[in-house]
Amino acid sequence: AQSVAQPEDQVNVAEGNPLTVKCTYSVSGNPYLFWYVQYPNRGLQFLLKYITGDNLVKGSYGFEAEFNKSQTSFHLKKPSALVSDSALYFCAVRDPVDSSYKLIFGSGTRLLVRP
Amino acid sequence: SAVISQKPSRDICQRGTSLTIQCQVDSQVTMMFWYRQQPGQSLTLIATANQGSEATYESGFVIDKFPISRPNLTFSTLTVSNMSPEDSSIYLCSVGGEVGAEQFFGPGTRLTVL
Numbered sequence: 001a002q003s004v005a006q007p008e009d010q011v012n013v014a015e016g017n018p019l020t021v022k023c024t025y026s027v028s029g030n031p032y033l034f035w036y037v038q039y040p041n042r043g044l045q046f047l048l049k050y051i052t053g054d055n056l057v058k059g060s061y062g063f064e065a066e067f068n069k070s071q072t073s074f075h076l077k078k079p080s081a082l083v084s085d086s087a088l089y090f091c092a093v094r095d096p097v098d099s100s101y102k103l104i105f106g107s108g109t110r111l112l113v114r115p
Numbered sequence: 116s117a118v119i120s121q122k123p124s125r126d127i128c129q130r131g132t133s134l135t136i137q138c139q140v141d142s143q144v145t146m147m148f149w150y151r152q153q154p155g156q157s158l159t160l161i162a163t164a165n166q167g168s169e170a171t172y173e174s175g176f177v178i179d180k181f182p183i184s185r186p187n188l189t190f191s192t193l194t195v196s197n198m199s200p201e202d203s204s205i206y207l208c209s210v211g212g213e214v215g216a217e218q219f220f221g222p223g224t225r226l227t228v229l
Contacts (some may be wrong), residue, residue, distance in 0.1 A: 044209075103212070
């Protein structure tokens with residue numbers, strides 16, 4: 001069965017420092033992986049995805065993520081955090097052979113960037 | 116990317132009543148999805164709604180409780196029936212996801228059941 005784990009409920013960083021939000025997955029075959037962000041009282045916004053190709057993918061707002069097949073990880077990173085990055089981040093996985101196209105979401109990680 | 120709107124944005128309802136949530140997309144889409152986000156929790160897929168066919172429900176969700184309509188390629192409704200306080204959640208619709216594409220989400224409907 002497909003699953004996604006976000007081991008940290010919360011990540012705290014100082015503005016200007018690099019940030020990492022961790023995600024590991026379990027899926028048979030090669031996964032499709034996604035990161036979304038949710039700001040208070042807002043829906044989910046798509047940040048980036050890995051489908052195939054280069055393991056380092058770049059997305060919106062300066063975020064990037066690295067697909068590591070051997071470690072089954074897809075950690076979200078940003079070189080320099082902003083206070084405005086404070087939000088709830090979700091990792092999601094889809095099994096490409098699953099014709100339902102449904103996403104399985106991780107539990108979410110709250111990012112707090114302090115000034 | 117698709118622009119998705121939902122109505123209502125929020126509502127407070129009495130237990131035992133039903134609420135219908137609307138999801139409107141600015142372009143024609145094949146697949147629409149309904150998710151539930153319980154307080155402090157992640158998103159859980161309720162069902163997938165394809166135009167012209169019955170919705171496909173995930174384990175733990177049934178049509179009698181969450182009937183879905185999909186009358187055309189730009190619109191869908193989700194009804195939360197015979198509500199109880201445990202149904203208090205954010206309900207989100209999404210579209211897309213075919214062939215590796217990302218899903219786009221509506222702003223959500225925040226439901227509180229008293």
